[in-house]
Amino acid sequence: MLEISELRKVYESPNRVVEAIRSLTFSVGEGELVCVVGPSGCGKTTLLRSIAGLLPVSGGEVRLAGSPVTGPPPRMAVVFQEYGRSLFPWMTVRQNVELPLKEKRVPPSRRAELVADSLEAVGLGDAADAHPWQLSGGMQQRVAIARAVAYEPQVLLMDEPFAAVDAQTRADLEDLILRLWRDLGVTTLFVTHDIDEAVYLGQRVIVLSSSPTVIMEDLKVDLPAERDQLTTRSLPRFGELRGHIYEQIQRAREAR
Amino acid sequence: MRALRRAVTWFGLPVLLVLVWWLVSGGSFYLPDPLKVVRAFWDTWVSARAFEDVLPSLGRLLLGYVAATLLGVGLGVLVGLSPRLRATLEPVLEFFRAIPPPVLVPLLMLLAGIDTPMKVLVIVSGCVWPILLNTVEGVRALDEVLADTCRMYGVRGGSRLRRFVLRGASPQIMAGLRQALSIGIILMVISEMFASSSGLGFTIVLFQRQFQIAEMWSGILLLGLIGLALSFLFRLLERRVLSWYYGSGAARA
Numbered sequence: 001m002l003e004i005s006e007l008r009k010v011y012e013s014p015n016r017v018v019e020a021i022r023s024l025t026f027s028v029g030e031g032e033l034v035c036v037v038g039p040s041g042c043g044k045t046t047l048l049r050s051i052a053g054l055l056p057v058s059g060g061e062v063r064l065a066g067s068p069v070t071g072p073p074p075r076m077a078v079v080f081q082e083y084g085r086s087l088f089p090w091m092t093v094r095q096n097v098e099l100p101l102k103e104k105r106v107p108p109s110r111r112a113e114l115v116a117d118s119l120e121a122v123g124l125g126d127a128a129d130a131h132p133w134q135l136s137g138g139m140q141q142r143v144a145i146a147r148a149v150a151y152e153p154q155v156l157l158m159d160e161p162f163a164a165v166d167a168q169t170r171a172d173l174e175d176l177i178l179r180l181w182r183d184l185g186v187t188t189l190f191v192t193h194d195i196d197e198a199v200y201l202g203q204r205v206i207v208l209s210s211s212p213t214v215i216m217e218d219l220k221v222d223l224p225a226e227r228d229q230l231t232t233r234s235l236p237r238f239g240e241l242r243g244h245i246y247e248q249i250q251r252a253r254e255a256r
Numbered sequence: 257m258r259a260l261r262r263a264v265t266w267f268g269l270p271v272l273l274v275l276v277w278w279l280v281s282g283g284s285f286y287l288p289d290p291l292k293v294v295r296a297f298w299d300t301w302v303s304a305r306a307f308e309d310v311l312p313s314l315g316r317l318l319l320g321y322v323a324a325t326l327l328g329v330g331l332g333v334l335v336g337l338s339p340r341l342r343a344t345l346e347p348v349l350e351f352f353r354a355i356p357p358p359v360l361v362p363l364l365m366l367l368a369g370i371d372t373p374m375k376v377l378v379i380v381s382g383c384v385w386p387i388l389l390n391t392v393e394g395v396r397a398l399d400e401v402l403a404d405t406c407r408m409y410g411v412r413g414g415s416r417l418r419r420f421v422l423r424g425a426s427p428q429i430m431a432g433l434r435q436a437l438s439i440g441i442i443l444m445v446i447s448e449m450f451a452s453s454s455g456l457g458f459t460i461v462l463f464q465r466q467f468q469i470a471e472m473w474s475g476i477l478l479l480g481l482i483g484l485a486l487s488f489l490f491r492l493l494e495r496r497v498l499s500w501y502y503g504s505g506a507a508r509a
């Protein structure tokens with residue numbers, strides 16, 4: 001579905017050249033949920049923006065369903081790391097979620113249904129008429145998630161979407177993503193710095209090195225498909241995987 | 257009690273100023289007392305003159321202001337969205353902005369005559385710069401995460417312009433419009449002082465030449481009241497358009 005081959009990105013400005021990504025090659029199968037972990041500043045956001053076609057790459061290419069990505073593809077949705085800035089402050093929550101659907105020319109009745117369902121799913125059913133700046137950071141983040149979900153994308157990219165929520169909400173949102181992913185069969189690439197979260201959510205976990213970035217490991221998560229916050233996290237295998245990835249990241253840090 | 261305090265803060269200073277005026281106005285021929293001016297105001301402006309002089313002036317102001325808004329915002333969006341255009345145009349724009357618009361009156365008289373077109377052009381030529389430059393600034397400062405969001409979710413063309421560019425730049429656009437409003441009033445008067453046979457500015461100069469001092473003062477009073485009313489209307493509009501901006505605290509940050 002999504003193929004990234006020898007992707008390379010160098011930021012060049014007059015006084016600074018940063019090799020954010022040296023070379024990344026991996027692919028994400030149709031309907032797969034892949035998590036990407038790596039230390040801060042290793043280029044996770046850069047990777048996501050390149051895949052989304054928002055950033056010109058310095059080398060290599062990204063292919064979606066066989067054709068090269070040169071601009072934002074239709075049917076791809078992104079939850080940005082700067083979730084607060086990705087919501088239009090002059091629109092209500094409902095209007096924010098509805099806007100992409102309007103652009104897609106979804107008929108009004110279906111639109112209302114999608115908006116209501118997605119807001120309900122993230123637990124913001126009664127905040128629909130508020131403006132984003134009247135909500136807490138975690139609520140804003142959930143609006144951004146609801147907007148992506150309502151869009152009914154084929155591919156969903158998420159950049160540390162749960163960074164600003166408390167542990168309980170976070171667990172709920174993780175289960176929400178798993179449920180949506182299962183129900184809609186949407187191909188998902190999920191960036192996080194939380195190793196536990198990556199193992200809990202992912203079918204695969206891709207571990208990135210620190211900058212200049214390469215792939216340290218592409219790990220298959222061989223846990224039962226049915227995930228549950230309590231039982232999955234207390235499986236011995238969960239602990240092993242988590243320990244293994246932790247070690248890798250530790251090594252990535254030291255190698256710097 | 258509360259209402260009383262409000263009344264004092266609102267009307268306290270104006271009342272005080274009128275009192276001071278009364279005290280100092282005693283002897284001078286050129287500074288009549290407030291009562292005389294108010295009487296002159298009533299006799300002069302609450303009459304056919306309101307239709308012959310005041311309304312046409314305001315009409316030209318409105319016409320020039322609207323034209324300057326369309327021109328300034330339209331051009332400002334174009335320039336703001338294109339870095340190349342901005343780099344080439346910015347020095348030129350700053351130069352034109354630096355020219356005091358009243359000096360254009362003689363020139364525009366040559367080009368456009370002395371009638372309504374000239375006066376409207378003078379108003380446009382002064383009002384357009386703050387609107388244009390503020391719009392450019394506002395469009396340039398649009399949030400890039402929002403811009404990416406638009407690209408990602410297929411918000412483009414007219415929808416992008418209406419829902420993202422103009423709304424996002426509206427705080428700066430409104431600031432430009434506010435500056436342009438006071439410039440517009442000044443130019444409305446000045447354009448009528450040069451060569452004219454009607455209008456507010458013309459009438460005030462006429463009274464001065466005929467030593468109708470109280471009437472002249474009443475004209476000045478009228479201009480002040482017009483300015484006050486327009487700025488009040490503007491504030492109402494601003495509250496509506498920018499409620500999200502004041503609410504979000506972005507205005508305070």
Ligand SMILES: Nc1ncnc2c1ncn2[C@@H]1O[C@H](COP(=O)(O)OP(=O)(O)OP(=O)(O)O)[C@@H](O)[C@H]1O
Pocket residue numbers: 011012018019020038039040041042043044045046047081193211
């Ligand atoms: N627009 C830019 N111009 C120049 N350098 C940039 C730009 N964006 C990112 N970088 C650099 O690229 C590297 C990777 O940044 P990136 O934001 O992709 O990291 P990240 O993995 O998302 O970090 P975090 O986990 O903190 O979000 C950093 O060294 C950063 O300084």
Ligand SMILES: [Mg+2]
Pocket residue numbers: 044045046081159
């Ligand atoms: Mg990042």
